Amino acid sequence: MEQKFLQYKSDVLLVEIACLLSIFVLSSYILVIGNLASEVVYIASGVAIVVIFLIVFLLALKAFLDKRRKPRPPQHLNRFYKFMLVLSLFFAFIYFIFLRFLSFRDNQVGCTFQCNNGNASILINNVAPTNGECAKGLQYVHIELIFECVLLMLLSVCVFLSLLALEKLLITILLCAVGLSALWLLPFPDLANRQFNLWLDQQDLDFRINRSLIVQLQEYCSQYSSANDLRIFFTFLVFFALVLIAVESRRSEMIARYDFIWKLHALREIADIRRMHDQNRKMLENILPAHVAAHFLTAEPxxxxxxxxxxxxxxxxxxxxxxxxxxxxxxxxxxxxxxxxxxxxxxxxxxxxxxxxxxxxxxxxxxxxxxxxxxxxxxxxxxxxxxxxxxxxxxxxxxxxxxxxxxxxxxxxxxxxxxxxxxxxxxxxxxxxxxxxxxxxxxxxxxxxxxxxxxxxxxxxxxxxxxxxxxxxxxxxxxxxxxxxxxxxxxxxxxxxxxxxxxxxxxxxx
Ligand SMILES: Nc1ncnc2c1ncn2[C@@H]1O[C@H](COP(=O)(O)OP(=O)(O)OP(=O)(O)O)[C@@H](O)[C@H]1O
Structure with missing residues (x-):
């Protein structure tokens, strides 16, 4: 029974993959219009899209060959493809997170700062500039878009794929663990800049015009507390997504199981009706001559x-x-x-x-x-x-x-x-x-x-x-x-x- 359930719905695999693919392409597009895509991100998302297209092409080819060839090959092969797909998405995720920040080191993206005990120190690529203030100013980037795209992908993995709740949870925990370690272990200079720029937006115009950048940073660092750290915000977001996925996965698995049981019932009932129809036909043919029985079976009610x-x-x-x-x-x-x-x-x-x-x-x-x-x-x-x-x-x-x-x-x-x-x-x-x-x-x-x-x-x-x-x-x-x-x-x-x-x-x- 469990085996039958696992094979159930495997026919919609292509649709599931198409949904995932569109989410993936959309999130890549968000990064591009959010001006967050570096050369490496372009390459990373390009490779990921090629891999996913390749999988979709192979699956479509397999579905086409399956239709022509009989008997159908075992359905558990589809589950294997599904795992391959999740795995490739997982790698795409790692590309987005890690390569984005590695690329930050390689390319000059501007200035950043660090808050140390209420004091701000300006850095260029994590190194204090020798000539005092940073000439280029602080870059204003929507670094949180990366996390939001990743969350979108995470949700799509768990919503569109008909995996078991436990499998979905394992994948989600794995993805969240990678995301959170990237968030807390990597320096995240873009994130710090973003926080400063958000804070700056809330100050009045006089404050911004009349003070130098380092004074403004000093002011920001003196008010800085971990409570308004964007990392904590994203950590909460990730945990919220985790709980949401756990609940939703369990719910969708229950629905899929009920659906499966109902379908089995319906199929059994259809088989019973067919058997009864055959019995009735045979009985009618016993009572009436075959040609008369045929007339009554085909006649309008x-x-x-x-x-x-x-x-x-x-x-x-x-x-x-x-x-x-x-x-x-x-x-x-x-x-x-x-x-x-x-x-x-x-x-x-x-x-x-x-x-x-x-x-x-x-x-x-x-x-x-x-x-x-x-x-x-x-x-x-x-x-x-x-x-x-x-x-x-x-x-x-x-x-x-x-x-x-x-x-x-x-x-x-x-x-x-x-x-x-x-x-x-x-x-x-x-x-x-x-x-x-x-x-x-x-x-x-x-x-x-x-x-x-x-x-x-x-x-x-x-x-x-x-x-x-x-x-x-x-x-x-x-x-x-x-x-x-x-x-x-x-x-x-x-x-x-x-x-x-x-x-x-x-x-x-x-
Ligand atoms: N479809 C039928 N099924 C069974 N028996 C039939 C059928 N048609 C006619 N018979 C039989 O044929 C016989 C002759 O029928 P007929 O109508 O000539 O005479 P009848 O006046 O009904 O005779 P009786 O008084 O003997 O029943 C009858 O005994 C009748 O039972």
């Missing part, structure tokens, strides 16, 4: 409640009834109030259902079971190739007979299957919105049902039209003669001869 129906001109309907089951079903204590009988019926119907999974019967759709009658039909999706859907139903009927025989052998029962098949047009549709049910209607269905109800247990009874189609496909029939079909009158029906090799056919199937 408001059109889902509208009636779905379709005319199918060329279908084949089969009814298969388990004839001996009613005698077998008895509610008594021995079979747990009929529960065992239902269990067996469930197993038989389950076996019939599994037969439909075979690719050969892919075009057959189970419609429902009515008590002990299994009802199915083929050609409902409208994609009929010749008479293949009728042949599939005929083969399915034979498979059902064989399957039941197999079940009888293993359960020591004598169930019989009475099957009726008919071909013709039907109307198919989905009834109900809350509990949708796919069904078929029409004379073809009624006659198929009658073929079953007026049939002979263990035999497949078909109509004249069905027989004609199947005969062309190599199936054999015997004429049963005229049968009085309820509502239809006398009908000539045919009984299919189950091919002798049907057991091998079954073996081929399973």
């Amino acid at each position: 408001k059109t889902r409640s509208e009636l779905y129906c379709e005319d199918r001109n060329n279908t084949c309907v089969i009814f298969a009834t388990l004839t001996e089951f009613n005698k077998f079903y008895l509610e008594m204590d021995a079979n747990n109030d009929g529960m065992e009988c239902l269990r067996l019926l469930n197993e038989i119907i389950g076996d019939f259902d599994t037969l439909l999974n075979h690719p050969e019967f892919g075009c057959i759709e189970k419609i429902k079971t009515i008590s002990t009658t299994f009802m199915a039909a083929s050609g409902l999706n409208g994609e009929v190739v010749g008479n293949s859907h009728v042949v599939a139903v005929a083969k399915f009927a034979i498979a059902l007979l064989n399957k039941l025989e197999h079940i009888n052998e293993h359960s020591f029962n004598h169930f019989k299957l009475r099957i009726g098949i008919n071909v013709g047009p039907v109307v198919a549709g989905v009834i109900g919105t809350e509990k949708p049910h796919y069904d078929i209607w029409g004379n073809t269905v009624n006659v198929a049902s009658r073929m079953d109800s007026s049939g002979i247990p263990g035999r497949i009874q078909v109509t004249e039209e069905t027989k004609q189609i199947l005969e062309q496909e190599g199936f054999e029939f015997e004429c049963r003669g005229e049968v009085n079909v309820k509502g239809k009158g006398l009908m000539t029906t045919y009984l299919m001869k189950v091919p002798s090799g049907s057991q091998e056919f079954m073996d081929d199937l399973f």
Whole structure:
């Protein structure tokens, strides 16, 4: 989990670096317009900017290559780059602090002074001038800008980089330690001049005009106390920044962690929703034929409640009834109030259902079971190739007979299957919105049902039209003669001869 969190947000690294870079360039610009940049500072900031640009370029190149290459390389590499960046900023910081003051020694920047026990002594580059007063006067520079820029960089390191609070604190302490030691250990002549000039600003014009520089300095040094020393002011500023960064880093880490946890939750929820959607789709495909399920899954929500129906001109309907089951079903204590009988019926119907999974019967759709009658039909999706859907139903009927025989052998029962098949047009549709049910209607269905109800247990009874189609496909029939079909009158029906090799056919199937 922690590892995952550490890798989190690594995608925004380029943005973080861009923010840092802009702060760095801006602070360098402040030094230039503050007239604080010496040659060395120009070189130092130039080198630092080149280094940072190089890092940004390498990162952009890496991000570009990562996008093209799969799988993605480990994310912890980004953290390594981040540390490299912080390190380069750290060096830039040292450049700004140290080189600025080293450059002061090398270049003539004017006069400075020291306060010793209330007495002022003028110095040129830390050496007392031999000819008395300093000719150039005291330089008025905004040396505090350096510290302010450094503080800006310090804050940007800790605000923009998504490092851990402890890592940020360590970097900040390191930077502050370097800054404070530079402040207190280096002579800082510019800072002393700045203090004097600030003090001078507060005096009236007469005082400034009528007194020599050394007298003014003497006056300043006599009033000097460590309480108004700019070094103490900057030290407070640095400590304030340290506390601010510590608090802010902790706060942003907490927010990042909460954010991460929420994101994980959201991702898990999305995965759950997707899984549920898949389950619903599978369930819908179990309840409805695939092409009907597809219609409901893709239909606009408001059109889902509208009636779905379709005319199918060329279908084949089969009814298969388990004839001996009613005698077998008895509610008594021995079979747990009929529960065992239902269990067996469930197993038989389950076996019939599994037969439909075979690719050969892919075009057959189970419609429902009515008590002990299994009802199915083929050609409902409208994609009929010749008479293949009728042949599939005929083969399915034979498979059902064989399957039941197999079940009888293993359960020591004598169930019989009475099957009726008919071909013709039907109307198919989905009834109900809350509990949708796919069904078929029409004379073809009624006659198929009658073929079953007026049939002979263990035999497949078909109509004249069905027989004609199947005969062309190599199936054999015997004429049963005229049968009085309820509502239809006398009908000539045919009984299919189950091919002798049907057991091998079954073996081929399973
Ligand atoms: N979609 C269907 N699902 C189940 N059975 C059906 C379906 N359509 C028709 N049948 C069955 O077909 C048989 C014949 O229907 P038909 O409408 O010709 O007669 P009926 O007057 O309803 O007969 P019965 O009085 O025997 O129910 C009926 O037993 C009916 O249950």
